[in-house]
Amino acid sequence: MNKILCIIIFSYLFSENSLPIKGCTSPLAKNYNRDATEDDGSCIFNDEDSSKKIPKPRLEPIEIIYGCIDTLACNYNIKANEDDDTCNYLDQCNICGGNNSSCIDCSGVINGDAVKDKCGVCDSSLENDCVEDCNGDWGGNAEFDQCGVCQGDNSSCIDCLGIINGDAVEDKCRVCDSNPDNDCIQDCKGDWGSNAEFDQCGVCDGDDSTCSGCMDETASNYDSNVKIDNRLLCDYDLVFEESSIEGYTDREYTKIDYIVWDEDNINEINNFRRDDPAEDVDTVAVDAIIYSGPGLTFGYEGDIYKKNNILLSIGCEIMLGRQYKQDNLDFALHSIYLAPIINIPERNIALYSRLGVNILSSKDTNDGNMIFENFKSWDYGFNAGIGIVFLINEIRILLDYNFHNIFLRENDFLDNSVGFHRVGVSVYHNLISKLRDKK
DSSP, X not given: OXXXXXXXXXXXXXXXXXXXXXXXXXXXXXXXXXXXXEEOSOOOOTTOOTTSOOOOOOOXXXXXXXXXXXXXXXXXXXXXXXXXXXXXXXXXXXXXXXXXXXXXXXXXXXXXXXXXXXXXXXESOSTTOOOBOTTSOBTOOOOXXXXXXXXXXXXXXXXXXXXXXXXXXXXXXXXXXXXXXXXXXXXXXXXXXXXXXXXXXXXXXXXXXXXXXXOOTTSTTBOTTOSEEOGGGOOOOOSOOOOSSSSOOEEEEEEEEEEEEEXXXXXXXXXXXXXXXXXXXXXXXXXXXXXXXXXXXXXXXEEEEEEXXXXXXXXXXXXXXXXXXXXXXXXXXXXXXXXXXXXXXXXXXXXXXXXXXXXEEEOOOTTSOOGGGTOOTTOEEEEEEEEEEEEETTEEEEEEEEXXXXXXXXXXXXXXXXXXXXXXXXXXXXXXXXXXXXX
16 A cells, blocks of 8 residues: 555656646746746736737746855855855854854853953953063063162162252262253363353453554554554554663763752751841842752663553763852762653653652862751752653753752751752763664
């Protein structure tokens, strides 16, 4: 019975598969049957007129493309027209065709948030993850000190005051503070903290002399190229050109003078009263003690210093004898002096002055006294004078006034003195110098 049933089923299946399948085989038709193997003319198209049926040619079967045709699958193939049972779907880890193993965390939980840190500790807390120390070791305890040095002792950033990370700095003069405005500086010699500076001429620690000069156009050494005008350096065509700087210079002069002398001590006036007691005392005194007269003097000067237009000379003069009217005694007044001279080149003149010591000489009387009954030879005093020098045809002429005072050498010498007033004209010449040069 069973054998018969199997034969019937097999025959049915075999006979059905061997028969053609009729239907619409055109893919363009609305009722296309992809299982049909034989077109039966039943295809329906959109442009078909229902009133008139137009036969269409039969099309060749399309190419069959195998793939996943399930739109829910993660590998769905839109071009496939034949399913090949290859469809895959997303697992819980969102992996196409996965097995949920790709999103298991370190604790075995699918899609869990537990993470193993650098030290191998697995948990879901990020706050307790181990960190890398300053040596690069994870979980190590090496730290930077206050100076930013790994495992340092804070000594590398201590300033000169001993303060960690302080800003005090020791300058070149070894002064430690945090104020850079008071740091010592290097002078022009290269010394720190010293005060050598460049002068106006650009010379280190100079005195401006290298670019100083005379910018007076009337001077003989006028220089327009100097930077600093110093009139003290000017040289002029002076009345007195002598200078002790390049060598000793001297000169001589002959003076014609007019001298007036008197006695200052009123007690000596009485010694010169006339025999007539009725005569007026003041008149007697004047007649007795005031004398005047011309004279001749020779002088010699040598220069000891010169600076620009200032000249200092030392000199001496010898006065020829004078007659004292009362006793007809010969006397002479000699002096040794210093003479400061100031040249004024703009006026071509020189201002002359003198300060010195007087020495009195005379032919004494039998009693040892000379003029005014009291003074003797080699009594001394002081003299001072002023004058002006000018040139006439290259000849220097001095007009001067001098006062000479002679003191008594004995006690109370200030109570007995004679004053000499002199005005004179001196002509300078170089007779001695010329004779010396000829030798």
